[in-house]
Amino acid sequence: SNVNGTQLSTLRVTIDGQPIEVAAGTTILEAARRLGIDIPILCHRDDLRGVGVCRVCAVEVKGARTMAAACVRPVENNMEVSTHHTSAKVNRSVATLLELLITDNLVARRPDHKFGENELETLARRFGVTGRLNAKVAGAATRFPAPTTNRGQDFSSPIIAVDHNACILCDRCIRACNDLKANHVMGRMGKGYQSRIAFDLDQLMGESSCVACGECMVVCPTGALAHKGFVKPEVLEGQVDPKKRVRPATAEEL
């Protein structure tokens, strides 16, 4: 923002009615944290550059037609922001978004899987999607149909189990592999429902140039990339053919 063409170095912003002055370049998320206001994040991590792909950090900016992603949107002078704490619209949007992600995430619906914390599930419970999540686990009808695409699993790495069906394409693993570690193994393949993370030029993980540093599984919020020690032996043994990459989803999973 500027006055008479001069860049301002300090910007005023109001978040949920609370004013604060921040340095230019500060994101809405960072400004909110300084006020002690918690905004949910899923694709974002402080050690990774912001990409704004999941939109779970949505906030309303007064005068704007669309919601903003707080993790990547820089503060502008005199901006008035409402988070899910004060805006029912934001709260509803984030809850619906989490419900859609949960619907598309097989592992989140399978309490028998022990991958450590599933950040998506934790957020969904916080936003009241719990009842619908439990209904989904119990096989009851829910608002959204289950996914029909099986993107497969890959157990070819000696250390890391990959469940493409649990992946929400948050891009954390790709940024960790390329930006944090400079390993440059991971990227994306496919379009639409077939989109998935990929290793080198779409090799199996165990046959790619992956050095099994584990950074991707550390940052993964859903257990799509998990230490093999956390995956039940029945699941690992259930693979039909590792070369085919795909273990067909069972009836309970769909």
Ligand code: FES
């Ligand atoms: Fe901001 Fe994902 S956390 S878009």
